[in-house]
Amino acid sequence: GAVVSQHPSWVICKSGTSVKIECRSLDFQATTMFWYRQFPKQSLMLMATSNEGSKATYEQGVEKDKFLINHASLTLSTLTVTSAHPEDSSFYICSARRLSGPSYEQYFGPGTRLTVT
């Protein structure tokens, strides 16, 4: 149990367009979802925390108008990269925390590779 999926797994878009990445908890309800960004050979950096039904909390330095996060249900959170630029190319990973169960448990999705040309 506790499977998190991301779609798409890989996306290429042109500079100036927007792209949406979905994060789904497949077999549990997630009160909280996290979005991370990982550059090649680097660590995961938290971008934002989203709670179902409320606005996301963004980390310092992350542009909320550029990285739109919507957590509309207990099983789905979306990250939309608006007006994408080549510097937005990265690996984006989501994780989810269960509605029930230990609060320290976080389940990670397989990630989405975004390439902006």
Add this chain to the structure above:
Amino acid sequence: AQTVTQSQPEMSVQEAETVTLSCTYDTSENNYYLFWYKQPPSRQMILVIRQEAYKQQNATENRFSVNFQKAAKSFSLKISDSQLGDTAMYFCAFRGRLQGAQKLVFGQGTRLTINP
């Protein structure tokens, strides 16, 4: 703010050997969680082991064990009888328990290669 430091960017050992990955952290909290995550080439993050700070006993999961030194704020991972499948990036992570601080903070990672 909490910080996590992994001072070994890369390590390489022969199959079946034992290897220890280092991690230090900084926090003013007394109660927290520490984790080791594995990220293989597939990039899927996998939880290896978890330690709760209030527990003195070091956590163990099969071939994986930790040496948790709370006073020294050190949390190393020992992999015994290493296998080729252990080749991956390993991240040490900290999670506080205070309200508003319940997010994972990752170290820089250690790239571990197990050679046949």
